[in-house]
Amino acid sequence: MKAFVIRELGHPSNITVTADWPEPKLGKTQIMVDVYSAGLNFYDILQAQGRYQVKPPLPFVLGSEFAGKVSHGFSLPAGCPFKAGDRVFGATAGSYAEKVAVEVSAVLPLPDTLTFDQGAGLYVTWPTSYEALVGRANLQAGEWVLVTAAAGGVGLAAVQLAKALGAKVIAAAGSQNKLDIVKKYGGADYTVNYTKPGWQKEVLEITKGKGVDVIYDPVGMITDCLKCIAWKGRAIVVGFAAGTVEKVPMNLVLLKNISLVGIFWGGYSVREPGHIPSVHKAFLDLLISGRVSPPVVYQERFTLDKLSDGLKALEGRQTWGKAVVRVKDEPAEKAKL
Template sequence: MRAIQVTEYVKDPLDLTVSELPTPSPCADKYLIRIHAAGTNFFDLLQIQGKYQHQPPLPWISGMEFAGIVLSTPSASKNPRFAVGDRVFGATQGAYATHILSAEASLFPLPHGWSFDDAAGLFVTAPTSYGGLVHRANVQQGDWVLVHAAAGGVGLAAVQIAKAKGATVIATAGTDRKRQVARDFGADYTIDYTDAKWPEAVKKLCAENRSGNGKAGVDIVYDPVGMIEQSLKCVAWNARLLVIGFAAGKIEKVALNRVLLKNVSIVGLHWGQYATFEKETTVSVWNGIFDLIRQGKFRGTSFTDETFVGLESIPRALKALGGRETWGKVVVQIPDDKSPGKDSKL
């Protein structure tokens, strides 16, 4: 098989190389899958630089999210969930490759009518947003939800989930193109968060459009960036603020007097730990996501302004992701391997 194997940490994703490696052999407890699309994530960038909290021992294959076709089932399983030829998506270390071994617990069937591209970007973003909005913030019909970085992968998932639950969505993004994408996925209003006065714009929107309740603020803030402190300026009484991540690179310190005065709740979400501490919640979250997909209320968020094809394009895709040049989920297509080139420089 071909794969992007990391033998030493790199500063720039463009320094990654493609290697020829032995194709994994079918085994007792894992499925062998031919990957047809791989999703990119910011933590992939951190991993290749040696900066992530979970660093596999060198050498290792980069990437986590994928979609593909089952080539073989676990030999020790008498009743495997998936059969040879099934289309699946999941997350397992080593997704930047043509083949991967994956445990059954890390796999789901491709939603009906979905492409490999869209499914490859579903495993991380959708449950993060559904778990945050539904299980942590208890989003309700009639709520007003402020989604930061709304044109990103988790942002577009959050926009769709909030709308599906009957909320009004204010989406923030830094460019005209990204604000248009947020609207295309259902956002009711958009705000430019590069304008220092954006909290006042949010309050004005609420004051002018929230009928009958006089609330000059939002009920829920979904924040994968690190904008809780500023968001406290434009929340309503009893607001719930979701700490999803710190994409801006700075961990905030919040003035707790604001938390007290507006009777707000600030809650975190570490989705990756639910499989350890709350397995029953992961089942509920995925059931909810698949219900929304079946109802036509949630669709894939693959970036379509540019196409990335082949393992050779993964460094370029990661570079674009890190430079915040993209929207939605940046996915790389991995077609049938017809390209030679052991350890070819990209």
């Protein structure tokens, strides 16, 4: 099968796809899935270079999130809720390939209203943003939320979810095009370009001097954002897309009585697996009921052969929404777009 194989650690921008990689071996508690679309994540770029906390032995197939169909011609574990041909989404190591063998517990039915492209970014991106806002920051309706990299993968999901939860959202991003996108597709109430010096003053003006109750930050710019946080605000550490693990001056935490909270969604499968289904149910209910609009997919669909271009675009801040690789086309899917 075709797969995006990392043979030695390094930047994934020059990898050519392997055409004859062996299909994965199916474990007893696993199902085989034909991958139709897979989600591009910033951490893939780090993992290919050995700079991510999860370090698979070489050689390995890159990728984690996917949407596809349960493969025909493979056994299913006892009690498996799926049958061959079912539309599913999930995550497992090695999703940049035509097939993945995945634990049945890491797969969910893909709602009929969503395309494979929309489902490809659901399994990690959406629960990360939901658990960050609700489980970690205890976001309440009516509160102000500032989202950085708001047009990005986890950022746009956070904007959509915060709006659906009744918050007032200020979306911050690095270009006017991205701000337009997050307003149009995410429904942000206000937008701010955080590349402009003094952008925090705009946030303070918008919030009439109060500041924001919650900061959702995948960039690593908490210190900058604390200039416009409210008394007793909560700042969520989501990631470090800017490339540096940030060090926050603790006097700022003390002076405004604020809380710094982390989110590491991947850690829940080891430390708190019992919590995961309730998070999945919560954001899927919002999506299925239409209270939150479908996930926003970046306009260019990369193929497996062009995946390195997609990762380069993600790293180079060119993408918005969820960038996906289209592994397999299904003509019926196009009608839904």
